[in-house]
Amino acid sequence: MGGDVGVASTVPAALNTIKSRSDVNIILVGQEDVVRPELDKGGSFPADRIRIHHASQVVEMNESPAISMRKKKDSSLRVAINLVKEGVADACVSAGNTGALMATARFVLKTLPGINRPAIVTVIPTQFDHVHVLDLGANVDVPAEYLFQFGAMASILVKHVENIERPRVALLNIGMEDIKGNETVKQAAELFRNSRLNYVGFREGDSIYTEDVDVIVCDGFVGNVALKASEGVAQMMSTAIRDEFSRNPLTKIAALASMPILKAVRERFDHRRYNGATLIGLNEIVIKSHGSADVYAFGFAINTAIHEAETRLPQKLRDELADMQEKGEL
């Protein structure tokens, strides 16, 4: 029940979900006295549909993962992951501290066989539709083997979650030619080329948005900076458009005429619709929501978790990674 917004987003989103999906039940993990009032606002439901599981502690948003792991054994984050581990829940969705979530999930749920490190994969809107990008910040020092593992995992995810038989996988680089980039990406390219994956080569930063591929692989430092820089540009452009339209009475009239059009553009790229990043490489499903997600956005994170659970994604990953391992590809 974390995040910057907390129960004001998460509880109403959970209520919306159980209302629209009779086959989904939700456990709200958090401090009962904080969660209860929010839950009661939503009317009354049978306890098997939605209930509170009390957890006494809260991991702060800027707390170090190491300290939260050591001192917050009864945090909502830890308890929720434990419930998944014990099979009480099929997936954990959290808007809390990303570092603590990843560290705790990795410690409790363990990584899949053949995988050194889990990664954060997210869907971002593009000119064609959308693309899966990873890693988004979980791993900052990433050897070529990890990049290959990220690509393999995301390829399996896209195959099963989106029913694309041979997802196109690209490596993010600073040029398209083989000679471009650092040693790590060159070595990773070699691993991809010699694998069963549908590897399409290097792509540059703009290709994330303007080219039709399914998976883009990079280390967590690069991915995080690229994604946030993109958010910064989008924000700057939106602000500038708003400024220009409110410059004088004439531009304000033009704004009225353009409002529905600009709204359509905004909706097309609304990041809330893409909320819910997957912590991929774990034995169970853990979804990270943006800390500032509103009810609408948090609902998408819940849906991602439901869809991965329905797909039985961890099992699919385990099977296909085992097959790759058997054949010496991993």
Add this chain to the structure above:
Amino acid sequence: MGGDVGVASTVPAALNTIKSRSDVNIILVGQEDVVRPELDKGGSFPADRIRIHHASQVVEMNESPAISMRKKKDSSLRVAINLVKEGVADACVSAGNTGALMATARFVLKTLPGINRPAIVTVIPTQFDHVHVLDLGANVDVPAEYLFQFGAMASILVKHVENIERPRVALLNIGMEDIKGNETVKQAAELFRNSRLNYVGFREGDSIYTEDVDVIVCDGFVGNVALKASEGVAQMMSTAIRDEFSRNPLTKIAALASMPILKAVRERFDHRRYNGATLIGLNEIVIKSHGSADVYAFGFAINTAIHEAETRLPQKLRDELADMQEKGEL
């Protein structure tokens, strides 16, 4: 006279410059039979104002820097840099192969004392006005010391070129807190903190556009990806806005009313106005124009070169870096 567009951009831009600046003379370095017709279109000027210096070879845009260095001793790129080295010209402006330009410039002009590697620094438009970002792709494996040198050089550049006494320097990272990021940025932060620079700390990708700092430092891989991802988002948004406005007769009418407003936004962020990246860390001035620059854009690259020559930037860099070296800061 390189680049994807070639003499059709560079020569008219050069002619515009000498027309508007009686104190600036230009040498056009390239294949005489290619450059001459374009120059003749512009009317006749005294040879001391604008003249052709023949160079028989051309470095292709995707040629490896090593091969161009070895086999293209009479390329326009190499000859132009030689003219700067010999003091015949005060600055070199090229729209050619970036890797070859950097390698040749480094070989011929040498790096400044105290500097291990030159970097590419460019100005990008932000919500507040603009910011200098480096490195943009010259260096992909960058230890902390290089990051510090990049910051020191860009700080000196901004001080003299923009008359800002204490430019604010930030390090690009995946979080604001000290514990965030990889070992390299953490070590670099330590170097910045212990220096005379006006270091303001870590900034995330979105801060490039939404925060008021003067210099943002990162390695060339991260900088290149971040900048190109930004271009991709901007392009995607522009395309989407155009699409939505041309959807039906009604939206087309709205488009007419909004045209001047959207044009104002486009102009505010027109990357052509920011064309001309500085190869910083060399003993002389070398400016890299975008390969696809048009006449308007290439004019800005020429202006950047003129302004740095007027400022005597390499001398300023040499003096201040020497002072930092003397005091054990570099």
